[in-house]
Amino acid sequence: MSRERGGAAVEFALALPIVLGIVGMVVTGALAFTMNALLLRGAEHATRVAAVPTDLATRTYATDAQVAQAAADGAILFIPTAVQRVCSPSPCRGGGRVGVTVSYVWTNPAAGLLSAMTGGGFGGSYTFTTTTRRVVE
């Protein structure tokens, strides 16, 4: 019986890194999916703002700052690292196309744990990038 004492602690010690690794991956995956979804949301918000004239009479479109703000509003939880608008033809005009590329460099809060668990192969920072396009109104 005495040899059984501490067995659970050993099992726990062995299982803990694996469990924590799984938890870290789930957390990372969930956050990554969320980030990506929110980034896409931000990009679509920004593209819509870029495509709809702010003044139809003068065919004025949103400024770069307004497009970037729309991307941040759409992303809700974070401010995109970079927002780039490209119109074809340039400058933007009705009937043309506008694309907005939004990027965000995300540092995984579980990076240290995952890096330790995977020998540095998993963790650290990720750059999310998404582009959406639509016809300019």
Place this chain on the structure above:
Amino acid sequence: MRGSMHTDERGGIAVLAGVLLPALLAFSALGFAGLTMAGGERELQRAADAGALAAAAQLPLADLGGITSPVLSDLSPSGATVQMGGCAVVEMNLQEAALTSGFADTVTCSASPVAYTGNLATALQQGLGVLPLTGLHPLNRVVDVPALLPSIAKPHVTVTAGSDLDPPLRGLLSPSAPGRLEATAIARRRFKNAVLAPVIDVDDTVICQGNIIGLLGVTVGTFTEPLRNILGDLSLLNNVTGCRFDANPALAVPRDPALTTLDTVAAALPTQLRPVADALRELRIDLADLYDPPPDGSAAPTQWEIIESAAANNEDVLVVMAGLSSSSSLLSSLLGATRIPVVDGVVVPATTLLDGTVTVSDALPSVLAARGLFRATLVR
């Protein structure tokens, strides 16, 4: 003692699981909520955009000429929202699409096409009171608002698509009220087919390739024949070589002078008719878009090409006559001006004849019967 210690070790994994499982579930729910919400909002926004565009393009014309028409009798002086046919169409289509997509469970549509029109009518009445010779209603000739109204209302449609989509932990992601996702789009009705004709004074003679078109029906108090009356004569020239709408100086005017003319007319209108001037500027925006070169770098369409395109699609065309009349008639001298702003507009069917010839014919009896005259643009 040993037994109790042994017993104490049992359930360790349960404790660990009890601590970690909620965290796992919470983060899984967070990811799920993020994806579901973003996807749902995207679908809602697309539904709202598509709905607003469809509704705006299908808004019926309001005809100020029928001042007792159902549309206008619904107007309140304050420009209250009026439910129009466009919304009925879009609500029907959107509700079906919303149910299919599973995202939007409600779609609301409101049209405020002529919040502006009440003011316009008031301004016209004031203008009639201000100008002399009210018995002759000179304004009916100066600015034929009844015929032009399709272009001067500011027809906007607002469509809101909503859903009770409420995934777990949604409150962490969106600061707005829980349990409800909404997307709104506002679209403006715009002209798809429109051409401009210059003002033809009553004492003008239209000659093209030896064909003389006489203008009849000159009466006292008339600067120019109403476009509705003369268009039938002028359209006779359509099939004469060199007299087609775009080649005939009596029928068509180049883009820039035409747009400048609208500015000139708007600026020349009396203060009382400021809503009309604003309306002309709205029309100018539509026409500028029509005649601007397309983004693909190809040439801008000529007026005749717009008519041909309309004929190919079995659509109607708005013909706008705008300019300053140089008539030296008795009435113009009484009004104290020698160049009177004239604006008139009619909707005509563009038709492809059996031999392939495209022609425009007499004006439609009512603008309410116009087909395919509009498109729409998102404005918010």
